Amino acid sequence: QDKEKLEICKLNDPPSAETVKDMIKYAKNVIEEFRRAKHYKYILCHLFFGFLDFFIPPSELLEICELSLDKMGVVFEDSNVYMLHMMYQAMGVCLYVQDWEGALRYGQKIIRPYSRHYPSYSLNVASMWLKLGRLYMALKNRMAGVKALKRAIAIMEVAHGKDHPYISEIKKELEDH
Numbered sequence: 001q002d003k004e005k006l007e008i009c010k011l012n013d014p015p016s017a018e019t020v021k022d023m024i025k026y027a028k029n030v031i032e033e034f035r036r037a038k039h040y041k042y043i044l045c046h047l048f049f050g051f052l053d054f055f056i057p058p059s060e061l062l063e064i065c066e067l068s069l070d071k072m073g074v075v076f077e078d079s080n081v082y083m084l085h086m087m088y089q090a091m092g093v094c095l096y097v098q099d100w101e102g103a104l105r106y107g108q109k110i111i112r113p114y115s116r117h118y119p120s121y122s123l124n125v126a127s128m129w130l131k132l133g134r135l136y137m138a139l140k141n142r143m144a145g146v147k148a149l150k151r152a153i154a155i156m157e158v159a160h161g162k163d164h165p166y167i168s169e170i171k172k173e174l175e176d177h
Contacts, residue, residue, distance in 0.1 A: 027082035
């Protein structure tokens with residue numbers, strides 16, 4: 001699956017091997033920079049103030065994600081693992097700032113490649129369906145929310161067993177909506 005996970009844009013004039021290599025290097029660096037920014041924010045806030053907050057405003061973290069996605073998108077397909085990683089980070093920032101529509105947009109781009117890259121009963125895929133289901137519900141799209149939550153449950157029942165408390169919680173969530 002490496003070829004699919006590192007999928008390059010299909011262009012009339014495909015990028016050179018050197019361009020791809022440079023973009024992979026850029027992607028690794030920006031991912032590490034983003035991790036450091038999140039970690040640095042956590043350490044400083046926790047040590048000095050005893051609570052979590054962003055020293056780097058979420059808007060700047062989101063901008064890092066969006067700019068890197070724009071740059072990488074010239075070479076990489078959306079299903080490329082580096083693109084998916086940054087989309088996942090962007091989704092996380094959107095969730096943090098309660099931008100449900102933004103989080104949903106990223107989640108919708110992520111779910112199809114996740115479903116191809118991960119095994120059929122992967123908890124990574126189930127987790128993404130769960131997030132999407134809850135976002136749909138929050139945005140008053142009950143039909144899509146129920147469908148997504150049921151997909152999460154189906155995977156989790158295989159991975160955890162039908163009687164797992166977490167599955168019961170999600171089923172109750174469905175009943176309450």
